Amino acid sequence: MGEEIPKIIIGRLPLYLRVLRRLKNEGEVYASSQELGEMLDISGAQIRKDLSHFGELGKRGTGYEIEFLIEKIRQILNINQVWNIAVVGIGDVGHALARYNGFVNRGFKVTAIFDSNEKKVGTEVQGLVIRDIKDLKEVIHKEDIKIAAVATPASAAQSVTDSLVENGIKAILNYAPIYLKVPDDVLVEYIDPAIHLQKLSYYLG
Amino acid sequence: MGEEIPKIIIGRLPLYLRVLRRLKNEGEVYASSQELGEMLDISGAQIRKDLSHFGELGKRGTGYEIEFLIEKIRQILNINQVWNIAVVGIGDVGHALARYNGFVNRGFKVTAIFDSNEKKVGTEVQGLVIRDIKDLKEVIHKEDIKIAAVATPASAAQSVTDSLVENGIKAILNYAPIYLKVPDDVLVEYIDPAIHLQKLSYYLG
Numbered sequence: 474m475g476e477e478i479p480k481i482i483i484g485r486l487p488l489y490l491r492v493l494r495r496l497k498n499e500g501e502v503y504a505s506s507q508e509l510g511e512m513l514d515i516s517g518a519q520i521r522k523d524l525s526h527f528g529e530l531g532k533r534g535t536g537y538e539i540e541f542l543i544e545k546i547r548q549i550l551n552i553n554q555v556w557n558i559a560v561v562g563i564g565d566v567g568h569a570l571a572r573y574n575g576f577v578n579r580g581f582k583v584t585a586i587f588d589s590n591e592k593k594v595g596t597e598v599q600g601l602v603i604r605d606i607k608d609l610k611e612v613i614h615k616e617d618i619k620i621a622a623v624a625t626p627a628s629a630a631q632s633v634t635d636s637l638v639e640n641g642i643k644a645i646l647n648y649a650p651i652y653l654k655v656p657d658d659v660l661v662e663y664i665d666p667a668i669h670l671q672k673l674s675y676y677l678g
Numbered sequence: 679m680g681e682e683i684p685k686i687i688i689g690r691l692p693l694y695l696r697v698l699r700r701l702k703n704e705g706e707v708y709a710s711s712q713e714l715g716e717m718l719d720i721s722g723a724q725i726r727k728d729l730s731h732f733g734e735l736g737k738r739g740t741g742y743e744i745e746f747l748i749e750k751i752r753q754i755l756n757i758n759q760v761w762n763i764a765v766v767g768i769g770d771v772g773h774a775l776a777r778y779n780g781f782v783n784r785g786f787k788v789t790a791i792f793d794s795n796e797k798k799v800g801t802e803v804q805g806l807v808i809r810d811i812k813d814l815k816e817v818i819h820k821e822d823i824k825i826a827a828v829a830t831p832a833s834a835a836q837s838v839t840d841s842l843v844e845n846g847i848k849a850i851l852n853y854a855p856i857y858l859k860v861p862d863d864v865l866v867e868y869i870d871p872a873i874h875l876q877k878l879s880y881y882l883g
Contacts, residue, residue: 480719487876495857514685550876551883558875565777569770570871574832575855579872580879619882620875627779644878646871650780652700660881662874666775666851667784669867670763670825671692671755673849674785676865677824678756 482523483550488513489520490546497539505536552580557618559585559642561633562625563593563603566648570622571598581620585612589629606633613640622646623653687728688755693718694725695751702744710741757785762823764790764847766838767830768798768808771853775827776803786825790817794834811838818845827851828858 492512496504506517506524513520524530524537527549531537547553558581560570571583588594589606596603604612612618621642625633630649637645644660647653653661697717701709711722711729718725729735729742732754736742752758763786765775776788793799794811801808809817817823826847830838835854842850849865852858858866 483880484877486880487873490876491870491873549880551879552876556875556879556882565770565774569774572770573855573871575870575872576875579876581872581875620878622871643882644875646874646878650778660878662878664869664871664874665696665780666778666827666869667780667786668692668696669851669869670761670781670786670849671695671757671784672689673825673851673865673867674756674761675688675691675754677761677848 476526478526482526485515485523486546486550489524490543490550493537493539493543493546497543501539503536504539504542506531508536547580550580554580556581556620557584557616558582559587559609559613559616559618559621559637561587561606561609561621561623561637562629562648563588563598564624564626566624567622568598570624571601584616585618587612606636609636610640613637613642618642620644620646622648624648627651683731687731690720690728691751691755694729695748695755698742698744698748698751702748706744708741709744709747711736713741752785755785759785761786761825762789762821763787764792764814764818764821764823764826764842766792766811766814766826766828766842767834767853768793768803769829769831771829772827773803775829776806789821790823792817811841814841815845818842818847823847825849825851827853829853832856 489509492509506520509520510517530542530545560567560583563586571586576582585604586598586601587604587606587609593603594605619642621637623630623633623645627649630651631653634645634653634655638655638659646662646664648664655661694714697714711725715722715725735747735750765772765788768791776791781787790809791803791806792809792811792814798808799810824847826842828835828838828850832854835856836858839850839858839860843860843864851867851869853869860866
């Protein structure tokens with residue numbers, strides 16, 4: 474494409490996809506930017522501007538064809554394929570991720586789970602055997618894993634991250650309540666419930 | 679203030695707060711909008727514009743005084759107090775929330791946990807007794823709870839949400855992988871790991 478798309482726009486595409494899928498499930502065929510905007514608390518103009526970075530995806534009058542736009546966004550986000558995901562740390566959050574059924578048809582599949590606790594290693598969660606963290610390198614390479622979730626206690630999160638990065642992981646979903654140091658070419662997304670609650674408490678004042 | 683602040687700006691304030699706290703922990707006293715912007719992948723101009731909605735919070739040349747700005751944002755977000763949180767559904771995610779230590783000093787405390795499973799009711803998690811979902815009304819009123827997390831299976835999430843709303847809950851953090859229908863005066867934030875992964879996979883294409 475040549476042009477570098479601002480990160481903030483990329484960050485909105487998954488949200489557009491989620492509402493488009495909801496509309497599709499409700500039997501809708503077309504959606505206007507206004508309609509999408511109302512569902513997302515974003516202006517219709519912003520949505521049109523965001524999507525215009527990727528070509529002419531809608532038509533004046535009829536709006537966006539939902540199924541076409543879903544496919545287009547899936548292509549842009551590289552989720553018209555399935556990415557293998559490793560989860561490190563099989564406590565409450567790790568279990569929840571291994572069992573999560575919200576990944577189906579959304580581009581991801583948890584295919585490897587790791588823990589350092591000898592009592593857990595070898596047991597199964599959702600049909601997956603918990604592997605020893607020592608086998609990280611072997612499994613990541615064998616399964617061609619590029620994305621990992623860090624769900625360890627805060628005290629272990631940085632060292633786990635270091636070894637993930639060393640073994641070629643390029644994107645990390647971090648559940649530990651700490652800031653992770655990574656090289657510039659590795660991306661981290663933070664899952665932090667306090668951030669979401671703070672957005673809500675503003676409106677309860 | 680009179681002026682209604684766009685939701686997208688409110689949504690960024692918790693992120694500003696998180697990096698400001700990190701800088702404070704590292705011993706910093708002042709931060710420029712450029713510095714904050716680089717840490718957040720947002721332009722310095724955007725940060726200055728966002729914060730200008732709340733008065734003159736920084737000074738040309740020196741930037742923002744970190745401790746002052748932290749206090750200001752805490753006031754704006756209404757987290758210079760502690761909000762009691764109810765968690766409904768004590769499976770993996772509910773357990774993780776009850777035990778989460780990332781809420782401390784950030785405005786929230788899990789004070790009530792509920793499940794419908796008789797085997798779980800009466801047992802303890804992190805010093806809190808799991809209450810029967812039937813006691814929702816009584817506990818919510820007694821503890822003056824306005825915010826709840828829904829961590830039930832998808833099949834139960836809407837009916838749990840309906841009874842939370844009926845009992846005065848005004849803000850919901852939803853972990854179930856479904857869309858929740860709520861009245862206009864109730865806010866929902868979705869915690870959806872697939873959304874975060876989709877932001878990452880764009881860059882791995």
